[in-house]
Amino acid sequence: MLNCNEYNLVIVTSKGEYVEKYVKLLKKNDLKVTPQRIKILKYLDTHRTHSAVGEIYSFFKKSIPSLSKTTVYNSLDTLKEHGLIQALSICGSEHRYDFKNEMHHHFLCKKCGKIYDIDFKCPNIKEIRKEIESSGHHIKEVHGYFKGTCNECYQMEKNSE
Ligand SMILES: [Zn+2]
Numbered sequence: 001m002l003n004c005n006e007y008n009l010v011i012v013t014s015k016g017e018y019v020e021k022y023v024k025l026l027k028k029n030d031l032k033v034t035p036q037r038i039k040i041l042k043y044l045d046t047h048r049t050h051s052a053v054g055e056i057y058s059f060f061k062k063s064i065p066s067l068s069k070t071t072v073y074n075s076l077d078t079l080k081e082h083g084l085i086q087a088l089s090i091c092g093s094e095h096r097y098d099f100k101n102e103m104h105h106h107f108l109c110k111k112c113g114k115i116y117d118i119d120f121k122c123p124n125i126k127e128i129r130k131e132i133e134s135s136g137h138h139i140k141e142v143h144g145y146f147k148g149t150c151n152e153c154y155q156m157e158k159n160s161e
């Protein structure tokens with residue numbers, strides 16, 4: 001089994017340098033507009049692969065040699081704290097970042113490490129919330145994690161038998 005660090009990032013280059021969207025997003029959340037934050041938001045928006053910090057750092061290191069992994073991590077953390085992005089702990093201690101911040105579930109392939117979005121609204125969510133909040137708890141995040149073998153890996157496995 002591969003771990004999450006070893007999966008191959010598919011690099012999709014975005015057309016143009018449209019950043020207005022990210023500037024607005026930062027301002028709306030009372031965050032200082034910095035080039036790093038814009039770059040990271042744009043990266044996550046155009047690479048919907050649920051990247052880990054290492055992948056994001058490697059992507060920018062070529063064009064910004066002075067960039068440190070800590071800076072990337074801190075920017076991600078701030079964006080997460082303000083609810084602009086979400087961090088998934090589906091791989092254990094390694095966080096994977098998601099531009100899509102509204103509630104959705106995830107499926108992790110334990111062979112290739114890819115994370116797929118599962119856009120299914122849980123029909124019981126209201127009841128579960130009510131149950132938890134009736135004890136006086138406050139919910140800040142909701143995650144549904146499913147793990148297994150993705151279709152691609154499953155087909156490969158079948159063909160090699
Ligand atoms: Zn797979």
Ligand SMILES: [Zn+2]
Nearest residue numbers: 098100106117
């Ligand atoms: Zn997602």
